[in-house]
Amino acid sequence: MSRLSLHRRLAFYGAAAILLALAAAAMGLTWLFGTHVERRAIAEMEVQLEQVLSGLTIAGGRLTADKLPMDPRYSRPYGGRYWQVQKGGETLRSRSLWDETLSIDGESAPSGDVRIYRQRGPGGTPVLGIERTVRLPATLRGGEAKLTVAMDASELTEARKAFALDLAPSLVLLAALLIGAQLAQQVYGLRPLKQIGRRVSDLRTGRASRMGADWPDEMRPLTNEIDALIEERAADIERARFRAGDLAHGLKTPLQALLGEANRLSEKGDEAAASAIESVADSMLTHVNRELARTRMAARQSGTQARANLAEVAGRVVAVVKRTPDGARLEWTVEAADDLVAVIDPADLAEAIGALAENAARYAEKAVRISARRAKSKLTIRVCDDGPGIPDEDLMRVLERGRRLDEGSVGEGLGLAIATDIAEAARGRLTLEPGKEGLCAVLELTAAGT
Structure with missing residues (x-):
């Protein structure tokens, strides 16, 4: 299909239709004018024929014309009236x-x-004429006579040309007015198309959840289909949530049983075997949690977009991390205005900030600071610690899944990778940068209401 815009396409075809219609109208009006003038000319010649007939008389024993039409062109040689x-x-x-x-x-x-x-006619010029055969009275010696009256037909042609020339400026002005009105109508008529583009953009960025019903009748089938698609995606999300819950429940019992066996081995004094089983079980649980998070995020990407208040989520995460051994020894600071809202599911945001906070708590010495600010359509969340930090050349490498610079620490190295996946699923990004002291994890998300 041609990529020519609808506006230009409608303008082109509309202008062409207007010009063709006016051209046809011009030809039609000119033809009607010519027909009217010709009828008037014929009617005038019929009157003049009657004048000629009434002027016939007998003089000197011969038929003569006494009273003639008053038009002087009948008396002028080749005057155009005969x-x-x-x-x-x-x-x-x-x-x-x-x-x-x-x-x-x-x-x-x-x-x-x-x-x-x-x-x-005379001189080879085209003529328009009328002929009538009449029976003369006895006073004119009886018999039949043929009377003819004619005129130069070029006068009619010139009249049509003059009419067309007089009509042309008016048609040009009318064409300009009609094309201008058409363009104005297009601007107003195509406005819903621009609005539908903005509404779809609002759906993508989370400023709207549905197309709504306030659309012209011609566009409602499209908007209704979009809303139906969104509804189906929302249902898919719910089904994905249920499947994730079923999977978590199905794995929970075997893992708990395995950890119970590890406890019994530990009670029997087999600390090495118990520790190995606990390590494997913890690793399995970490990977299961990661896959559940990825399933949940993939489902959300194709559905409606939720919103999360940064201050509330960060406060809940800090309250949880403070209860951990690493978090309990640190001073926590949250700097976020109450009106900062991001386009992301609150559970996903909590998981991302939690991964970053746990990572910061693991390496911080005294304090961890979580701050958030808004710049136009973006929200920036910074989780900074006062730990030893990371060399500049390792900042990108540490974000790789399973990568740990400290191989002696516990964990699978998936925290930053999970936070990265969550950020990308929400159309944001996660970066690392050196802080004044230690390391800062910078999470960028789309601000709601932009």
Whole structure:
């Protein structure tokens, strides 16, 4: 399909249609004008034929014309108006014919009828004329006479041309007005298309949850289908949540049983075996949690977008991390305005901030600070510790899944990778940068209401 915009396409075809319609109208009006002028000319010639007929008389034993039409063009040679009377071998004609006659092709009309004809006249010019055969009274010596009145047809052609020239400026102005009105109508009529684009963008960024019903009738099938698709995706999310819960429940019992066996081994004094089993079980639990998080995020990506208040989520995460051995020994600070809202599911945000906070607590010496600020359409969350930090050349490498610079620490090295996946699923990103002391994890998300 052509990539020509709808606006340009409608403007082009609309202007072409207007111009074609006005051109057809111009030809039609010119034809109607010519037909009207021709009818008027024929009516005028019929009156003049009657004048010629009423002016016939007998003088000196010959048929003559006493009273003639008053139009001076009948008296001027080749003046464009002609009359002629033929009876037997006699021919009377107007002075304008000079020494020529009107020779009419074809059969004459029945007596009393008027025949209209077009042919060549004096000097080879085209003429429009009427012919009538009449029966003369006894005072005019009886018999039939053929009366003809004609005019130069080029006058009608010139009249049509003059009319067309007078009509052209008006049609040009009308075309300009119609095209302008069409363009204005397009701007107003196509406005819903721009609005639907903005609404879809709002759906993508989380500023809206549905297309709604406030659309023109022609666009409602599209918006209704979009809303139906969103509803289906929302149902898919719910099903994904249920499947994730079922999976977690199914794995929980075997892992608890395995940890119970580890405890019994520990009670029997087999600390090495118990520690190995606990390590494997913890590793399995970590990977299961990660896969559940990925399943949940993948489902959310194709559905409606939730919103999370940064201050509330960060406060809950800190309250939990403070209860851990690493978190209990540190001073925690949360700096986030109450009105900062991100386009992300609250559970996902809590998981991302929790992974970053746990990582910071593991390496901090005295304090961890969580701050958030908004810059236009972006929200930036910084989790900074006062630990030893990371060399600049290792900042990107540490974000790789399972990568740990401290191989002696516990864990699977998945915390930063999980936070990265959550950020990317929410159309954000996670970066690391050196802080004044230690390391800062910077989480960028889309601000709600932008």
